[in-house]
Amino acid sequence: MNTYDAFTPFGWPIVIYLTLAGLACGATFCAVFFLHSKERACEGQSYAIVKTSLYIAIMAIMLGVLLLVFDLKSSDRFYLNFLEFNPASAIAWGTRIITLFVMLCVFSLILLGTVDDNDKSNPIGPILTAFLILFALAIGIYPAQVLGQATIARPLWEPFLLMPLFLLLGLHSGFALVQLLTSNKWTDKSLEQIRKLDLGAIGVQVVLFTLLVIATTFSSTGKDQLFFGEFALWFWIGVVFIGWALPFIASSTASRSNNAIILTQLCFIFGAFSLRTVIVFSGQGAQAFIGT
Amino acid sequence: MTNLPPIPWEGTKNKQRSLNKKRVGMVIDLRRCIGCHACSVACKTENEVPLGSFRNRVRYLEQPESETLSFLPMLCMHCQDAPCLSACPTQAPTRLADGRVVINQDKCCGMKACISACPYGAIYIDAKSGRADKCDLCTHRTSLDLEPACVASCPTDTLRYGDLGDPNDPLAKYAKEHNAKSFKEDAGTQPSILYVKHEKWMEQSAATGIQLSSEDDEIIYEQNNRGTS
Numbered sequence: 005m006n007t008y009d010a011f012t013p014f015g016w017p018i019v020i021y022l023t024l025a026g027l028a029c030g031a032t033f034c035a036v037f038f039l040h041s042k043e044r045a046c047e048g049q050s051y052a053i054v055k056t057s058l059y060i061a062i063m064a065i066m067l068g069v070l071l072l073v074f075d076l077k078s079s080d081r082f083y084l085n086f087l088e089f090n091p092a093s094a095i096a097w098g099t100r101i102i103t104l105f106v107m108l109c110v111f112s113l114i115l116l117g118t119v120d121d122n123d124k125s126n127p128i129g130p131i132l133t134a135f136l137i138l139f140a141l142a143i144g145i146y147p148a149q150v151l152g153q154a155t156i157a158r159p160l161w162e163p164f165l166l167m168p169l170f171l172l173l174g175l176h177s178g179f180a181l182v183q184l185l186t187s188n189k190w191t192d193k194s195l196e197q198i199r200k201l202d203l204g205a206i207g208v209q210v211v212l213f214t215l216l217v218i219a220t221t222f223s224s225t226g227k228d229q230l231f232f233g234e235f236a237l238w239f240w241i242g243v244v245f246i247g248w249a250l251p252f253i254a255s256s257t258a259s260r261s262n263n264a265i266i267l268t269q270l271c272f273i274f275g276a277f278s279l280r281t282v283i284v285f286s287g288q289g290a291q292a293f294i295g296t
Numbered sequence: 297m298t299n300l301p302p303i304p305w306e307g308t309k310n311k312q313r314s315l316n317k318k319r320v321g322m323v324i325d326l327r328r329c330i331g332c333h334a335c336s337v338a339c340k341t342e343n344e345v346p347l348g349s350f351r352n353r354v355r356y357l358e359q360p361e362s363e364t365l366s367f368l369p370m371l372c373m374h375c376q377d378a379p380c381l382s383a384c385p386t387q388a389p390t391r392l393a394d395g396r397v398v399i400n401q402d403k404c405c406g407m408k409a410c411i412s413a414c415p416y417g418a419i420y421i422d423a424k425s426g427r428a429d430k431c432d433l434c435t436h437r438t439s440l441d442l443e444p445a446c447v448a449s450c451p452t453d454t455l456r457y458g459d460l461g462d463p464n465d466p467l468a469k470y471a472k473e474h475n476a477k478s479f480k481e482d483a484g485t486q487p488s489i490l491y492v493k494h495e496k497w498m499e500q501s502a503a504t505g506i507q508l509s510s511e512d513d514e515i516i517y518e519q520n521n522r523g524t525s
Binding site: 076079 | 379426427484485
């Protein structure tokens, strides 16, 4: 029995799930990006990237759900999430969103399977694309609302700041993973565009996280937990050094070797994971109302 | 337990209840508490609460700038605007017609969303069933017109049970007369457990709530020595 359940009910499986949900969101956006921007990748290879992106999205979210199921204290009763529906609960909505999202991705892959990689026609119409974007957005945002429903008890989990931050982390890490797995198929022009976007994404991450800290951790305990607590190393090394500083230095260099690109993308993914780790665990460590 | 009347699962869809309805609750007069743990023990026995978890727990708090101890019995606050009701995807936490919040075990899958959302640390996972559980104000006793076990066992009448929604109820009168207030009033959860002589510093000292925390070294130590964790 875990004696500390009431204090850290959300553990590593939840952190990994949040990261995987973000990856699924980002990979789907990457698929849509290349679906409608063939010139941004090597001629004739964009569908390969689209397919890889959708496979990543499906596998990431399914693995995440599997983790969630095993994390349940009564895993055999997981089906209750489909039988019961609480419209006020973000998790209840998330269950339905994930189900439809996976179905959409699988359907898109089936449609893509009907055309050749070099085919110029786009088998995925604008309506399906719009739904893919909508559900990918929902997958990226809803985990923040899951944490946000506990904001009375855990003030660091402010949903209105977590939502854009989680979405950005997901988009960034999702693109990074796709790039990591398909780097040989990207044109120099695409890589250059992504490099500039990387720099912007790091900047926005820093701004959003700073706002989150300013808005929610006025209490000394909150700050202690975040910057000097049990998970401070994750913040200073995982987030600040590996997630922000290293990729910033690497992305600031105009010409990068393939190894530098791979290292940068790995840093982004690990940085996103570290930031979610810090938010989940420090959020639970900082008790509500201390200092009020 | 098999001869007891069934629990009336009449949960309202709306988490915010009208305050003119029945609202069972308690007033805990901290001036009278001697920290004897009779309420905790009675609760543990009555509800077979597992080792390491509590439905009712007396916190010992050091008064600031003094060596004096204060005692603070804590239990589920049966909030009128309960965060656990919103957080649970399967609607396991349910509000009964009399205002108390109970967990419908048949609907719980151990998601822990309610545990995360509760600002009082009132909910725990029962290790045997793998489902969430907490104080239900002894529904099985009150449906037989008995007081909750903690109230019945208190030697100093610190804990009083009744209907806060009825202005003529002795409890509502007592609460008004002694200016009873809720714990963590700022949270806006409108608890149905009110405290007399509750002070703000107690909220800081008892922020870890009802369940055990890493600060509870002695209790953890005792458990470890008994081969449990």
